[in-house]
Amino acid sequence: MSKHPPYAISVSSLGEYRREAIAILRSVFGDDLAIYASSVAIDPTVRTLKPPELGLIEAPIKQLKGLTVQKVPMRCRLGSQVLIMDLNPRMPQVWLTTVGRRLLRKKTLLWGHAWPRKGRDSPTARVRLLLARLSDGVITYTHTQASEVRDALPGKAVIAAPNAIDREDDFLHDGGANRSYFTYVGRLVASKRVDLLVRAFAMARLPFDVGLLLVGEGPDAASLRKLVTDLGVEGRVVFAGHVSDRRELRKVYRHTLASVSPGYVGLSLIQSLSFGVPMIYAGGEDHSPEIEAATDDNSVCFAMGDPEALANAMVAFYGDAASWDSRGPQIAIRAKRTYSAETMASGLEQALRGSSR
Numbered sequence: 001m002s003k004h005p006p007y008a009i010s011v012s013s014l015g016e017y018r019r020e021a022i023a024i025l026r027s028v029f030g031d032d033l034a035i036y037a038s039s040v041a042i043d044p045t046v047r048t049l050k051p052p053e054l055g056l057i058e059a060p061i062k063q064l065k066g067l068t069v070q071k072v073p074m075r076c077r078l079g080s081q082v083l084i085m086d087l088n089p090r091m092p093q094v095w096l097t098t099v100g101r102r103l104l105r106k107k108t109l110l111w112g113h114a115w116p117r118k119g120r121d122s123p124t125a126r127v128r129l130l131l132a133r134l135s136d137g138v139i140t141y142t143h144t145q146a147s148e149v150r151d152a153l154p155g156k157a158v159i160a161a162p163n164a165i166d167r168e169d170d171f172l173h174d175g176g177a178n179r180s181y182f183t184y185v186g187r188l189v190a191s192k193r194v195d196l197l198v199r200a201f202a203m204a205r206l207p208f209d210v211g212l213l214l215v216g217e218g219p220d221a222a223s224l225r226k227l228v229t230d231l232g233v234e235g236r237v238v239f240a241g242h243v244s245d246r247r248e249l250r251k252v253y254r255h256t257l258a259s260v261s262p263g264y265v266g267l268s269l270i271q272s273l274s275f276g277v278p279m280i281y282a283g284g285e286d287h288s289p290e291i292e293a294a295t296d297d298n299s300v301c302f303a304m305g306d307p308e309a310l311a312n313a314m315v316a317f318y319g320d321a322a323s324w325d326s327r328g329p330q331i332a333i334r335a336k337r338t339y340s341a342e343t344m345a346s347g348l349e350q351a352l353r354g355s356s357r
Helices: 016-032 074-079 092-104 125-134 143-152 194-203 221-230 246-254 268-274 289-293 307-319 321-326 328-339 341-353
Strands: 007-013 033-038 056-058 061-064 067-070 082-086 107-112 137-140 157-160 181-185 211-215 237-241 256-261 279-283 299-303
Touching: 007 067, 007 074, 016 033, 016 341, 067 092, 074 092, 082 092, 082 341, 092 107, 092 125, 107 341, 137 143, 137 341, 143 157, 143 289, 157 341, 181 194, 181 246, 181 268, 194 211, 194 221, 194 307, 221 237, 246 256, 256 268, 256 307, 256 321, 268 279, 268 289, 268 328, 279 307, 289 328, 299 307, 307 321, 321 328, 328 341
Parallel strands: 007 033, 007 082, 033 056, 082 107, 107 137, 137 157, 181 211, 181 256, 211 237, 256 279, 279 299
Antiparallel strands: 061 067
């Protein structure tokens, strides 16, 4: 077996949003860290970092009867002194590698969702906990999940590396901006319920100069355009396509009254808060762990699946827009304390170097 760098990360894929955190890790570890990931995510609508960007090494994945099989070199699996892998029970090589490294007394940490999408009480949660128990430590996406795992696995090393998008210097609210849009940022897919947002916007009694901005791409784009036309609001709804450049996103958010998540909340919440822009989101959805960032000071909740409730929330928000805008600087500052790329990279660095918190 050829010599391998002492540290390694081997995951199914790395979302585009992780670029800054991975760049920081690369600057810290240099060639002492090998990173393996597929250029295509399990969900093909998710945008990923593409090897060899940031020194990533391609590790292809394929789906096989509900399992995710990934081709990772044996020198990575067994040659690295410290290895971070997905906390994903549907990946056979994660089980095999974790057990093999345990026998070799080499450190293995598992990184991912602490619980299945259906929550910690779902039957498959026990399988996830069993996999976590075999490892030397767990890296979670939020502090809330870290606390829950510590309760479930007393004595296990648990580190929080909160999912982040931007660096600390990029958390900034643009004061005095002309805000005239409710904005959705994310994939245009059925699970995000963007059609519900379009219906709610058409229903809401808002001034004609208040628009709806849809930022993203996906398979539902054509049907959403048709819905906009059918509802007669095509002059007020803008399809902006995919936007990832921070400067362009700043332009988007400086014209945004509030961002809206009509389906489950993900990292779009953190992104919105980083610009000091509050969010209107659906209560009761199977949200991603980032929902922990939503508070009464930075967001408003409406009844899940109810376009009229969302329409009323937008109208109420518009009536209180000046007050919300005045809170923008504090919203950005509070988000920066927990959800910066530096914080995320620090958690991963601590995991690799052997400390926990």
